[in-house]
Amino acid sequence: MNQNTFGCRLVRAAHKKGANIILILELFEGYYFCQAQNEDFFHRAKPCKEHPTILRMQKLAKELGVVIPVSFFEDANNAHYNSVVVIDADGTDLGLYRKSHIPDGPGYQEKFYFNPGDTGFKTFQTTFAKIGVGICWDQWFPEAARAMVLLGAEIVFYPTAIGYEPQDDGLDTRNHWKRVMQGHAGANLVPLVASNRISKEIIDTEHGKSEITFYGNSFIAAILVAEFDLDKIKSKRHSWGIFHNRRPDL
Numbered sequence: 001m002n003q004n005t006f007g008c009r010l011v012r013a014a015h016k017k018g019a020n021i022i023l024i025l026e027l028f029e030g031y032y033f034c035q036a037q038n039e040d041f042f043h044r045a046k047p048c049k050e051h052p053t054i055l056r057m058q059k060l061a062k063e064l065g066v067v068i069p070v071s072f073f074e075d076a077n078n079a080h081y082n083s084v085v086v087i088d089a090d091g092t093d094l095g096l097y098r099k100s101h102i103p104d105g106p107g108y109q110e111k112f113y114f115n116p117g118d119t120g121f122k123t124f125q126t127t128f129a130k131i132g133v134g135i136c137w138d139q140w141f142p143e144a145a146r147a148m149v150l151l152g153a154e155i156v157f158y159p160t161a162i163g164y165e166p167q168d169d170g171l172d173t174r175n176h177w178k179r180v181m182q183g184h185a186g187a188n189l190v191p192l193v194a195s196n197r198i199s200k201e202i203i204d205t206e207h208g209k210s211e212i213t214f215y216g217n218s219f220i221a222a223i224l225v226a227e228f229d230l231d232k233i234k235s236k237r238h239s240w241g242i243f244h245n246r247r248p249d250l
Contacts, residue, residue, distance in 0.1 A: 007028050010024065011024070011057075011060060012064070018227075019066065021066065021067040021128055021155070023193055023195045024068065025161065026136050026159040026195075026197070027072070029053055029072065033203065034107075034108055034109050034113055034161075035108075035109070035201070035205065035211075036205035036207075037109050037205075038205065041113065044073050045073040045074060045075035046072070046074070048074055048076070048096055051072060053070065053072055054072065054085050054087070054093070057070045058091040061088065061089060061090075061091050062089075062090055062091030065090075066089055067086070067088055067127060068086075069087075069159065070084060070086075071083070072085070073113070074098070080114055081099065081115055081117060082102070083098045083099065083117075083135075084135060086124040086126065086131070089127040089128070097119050097135070098117030098118060098119045099114065099117045100116065100117040100120075100134075101116075101138050102114050103137045105167075106166050106167040107163075107165065107212050108137075120147075121134070121144055121151065122151070129154045130152050130153055131154065132148025132149065132151065132153030132155075132156045133148075133156075133158075134148065134157070136158065136160045136162065138158065139180060139184070142184060145187075145188055145190075146184075146188060149188040149190055150243075154230050155191045155192070155230075156185075158192070158194040159194075159195055160195060161196065162177060162214065163213050164213050166210060166211065188242070189236055190233065190237070200214075201213075
């Protein structure tokens, strides 16, 4: 089963459980190719317009009446981006976000493939909520979540690809990763949803095989559904004073 088919199957399963907004993991069309630098992988990139995966997800979103943030490898003339398009419940393309922060280290050599995003942080008014979508490495930067909430995001989403560090078998970032995002939710008083890859992925590189075990542990690890009273959360966010007591001038 290819990854696109697998992604569609998970969307359908989440819909059956009552989900309205369904977050698929980062770069779900195939293996996480950024483990190594290989120019052949640039062939995976496609323009946003008429992108076959986006078109497929638009059709699926309309059929099921769900919102789907769709992660993909974008070809934009001579630039390439790690991007997300948000598809509304009627199949409408609500717009594009390009990953702002690009990591570069063992197993995560994204700077070879991706330009830094040029869209700025964005929110999308969907049928069910106004949402903000960052991408993976963006979540380590508190300004990203804060910017999206300042733009009106009622829920923040992070499609993700993170696992054990290939250069250090003893380094386990799972709890750190989760705590940072819990901090974003607490500091901004919004729900936050993250989906991560799972299982071991092995690719061939010029130096032999490279592998990463993605540890799941997602806030949506496989298929989880949560329900939020957005009006109640909004009132709580205002009553805590965390926004009207801000001092951006400092």
